Amino acid sequence: MERLTERQKRVLESVISEYTRCAEPVGSRTLSRNYLRLSPATVRNVLADLEEMGLLSQPHTSAGRVPTERAYRMYIDGLMELHPLTPREQDRIRADFESRLQDGRDLMKRTSHLLSFFSNQVGLVVAPRQDEAGLKRVELVRAGKGRVMAVIISDRPLVHHRIVESETDPSQAELDQMSRALNEILSGLNLRQVRARIEEEIGGDKAAYDRMLAAALRLGRDAIAGIAESDLYVEEPARILDQPEFLDVERMKSLFRAFEEKSRILRLLDAMIEAEGVRVVIGSALESAGMRGCSLIAARYMTGPRATGSLGVIGPTRMNYAQVIPVVDYVARLVSEYLN
Amino acid sequence: MERLTERQKRVLESVISEYTRCAEPVGSRTLSRNYLRLSPATVRNVLADLEEMGLLSQPHTSAGRVPTERAYRMYIDGLMELHPLTPREQDRIRADFESRLQDGRDLMKRTSHLLSFFSNQVGLVVAPRQDEAGLKRVELVRAGKGRVMAVIISDRPLVHHRIVESETDPSQAELDQMSRALNEILSGLNLRQVRARIEEEIGGDKAAYDRMLAAALRLGRDAIAGIAESDLYVEEPARILDQPEFLDVERMKSLFRAFEEKSRILRLLDAMIEAEGVRVVIGSALESAGMRGCSLIAARYMTGPRATGSLGVIGPTRMNYAQVIPVVDYVARLVSEYLN
């Protein structure tokens, strides 16, 4: 890709800026009047050059210009000047984050709301992968005849609970004993190790003779199954309705379907976990996920020395990256900090 | 309200039926051809009568007729023949319900999905009020410096967890002791009683001398605060996008806002808890909640001898009540059954 001259840069930035503001193709006149000290004709020449380079496109001959994905890519990768959060903004976000925690509900959901609120986009959070999570505690509680609720507390710290069926119908006292036995064997291990250990114990001599222990292990195994699936929190999808480009009902539908289906977005976000810092996925890369015209801004967060989850926002490609990127970055830091 | 003649009933039913199918004003011609053995002219006479009674209306003079809310009210309250679930359908729903439980995740969320799936509308579930829930168990787990995760297990059976701040920074061993103390004092009480008891104990002599107990009680109090708020699960809001009447973007927006805000829908559903059976709220009654043109079909479910939660669906007023009502009814029964 050829380097841009200073003037070309300025013009491109102006187009992006104006298009971000108005969501409409930008003409030479507007640019000349509001952004640049050049006549419309001159601007037109530059625009023509940029178009030839594949950075701008026209919906039709007599319309203004719209930045292409390539332009956004270039803008984000180098041109753009980030608009870092002022200490004051940081404080506001931090205060909000902390007060939401006080509120005590689901950390992930709250964080997603936080992102949504401060970025004006749709907030996304992927819960930490639980494979590496250390098991802190298992509690078994009777939940009706033959049904046991297993509560599994990890050191993320997160809580999972599920109902498991028991062949026998243990009393609460028996369940307490079982919990104690399980905690003794399993606590401190990570979930992968827990699985292995349970299998091992079930096969072992002790379990063969101790019927209670065997039952406990079976409950433990069932309870832990499928816990490691990552989970996506999408908050305030309706934010996207404010964007004029989604007035088209068909696009909106496919977008909402994508939000509900989750698995595709999850895959995208999971990929984010590898690299440090904030990453931006633009436009057509999201098309296969049913989110044409959108961009994803995401960053990973750390639980311990390794990254295990990611968060971000989805908005229209025509988004204010300079403002939103620092927000995502800061929230990722907050979450990492909190989880350590 | 005057009684309707047999013929008027048949015509009204036909109009509702056709309008439910197509979402477009129904003309005399269509009715004559597809529903009734009468000439268009005759049908027109009947239509005119029904319009005079306030059961039909015309968007404009040369359009067909649309049922009014009053017509729907009458239809639901008497005219309609419910389309009860076949044993086979019941089995499908039950099997699905149970397999979703196996899956072990949040009962409420799953149920809401279930409703959505079988009714093709937007599923709603209000989690049981927790005031009356018996406390089964409290677990305190260290979640970082000065932070404690309190897991509260009720006999609904449901799990709540929240992070509470602790002035001291107790070790896990101390927390175990605290949990034991709390469980001893509190288990078996319902949440209202728990609150009272904690206050009482905090004021009592024992707590004054036993610093650990005092700290435990404070943690318990903080953990339980706000737990009784009811919570609404809205699943698959995007279902509503399939309905042609919501092609209008403004309406959609206000609808999605309503789904996100939750509190208004919650109030509506809470009102359902009083009466037995399935209830239907039509059209303008939902307007204040930002859901013009929608109907709410809801029923309560029981946890123990008293009703404490409700569930239902929201869809366009032009909805297939005869089919959806039995689904809501049956799911409410399933949930009640499961929770007992």
Added chain:
DNA sequence: TGTTGGCACTCAATGCTCAGAAGTGCCAGG
């Protein structure tokens, strides 16, 4: 008396044309 066919009428939707606005590309002159 209830039912039906016929007819005039209404009104939204559709398609067409046309003028105006916005924007471009290109050229010639500064």
Added chain:
DNA sequence: CCTGGCACTTCTGAGCATTGAGTGCCAACA
């Protein structure tokens, strides 16, 4: 190299006639 001017393209919205679905009413008929 920049700029003003001009011809050209395309979209947009208003105005207008046409079409079609549907009605109301009336007279005739069983």
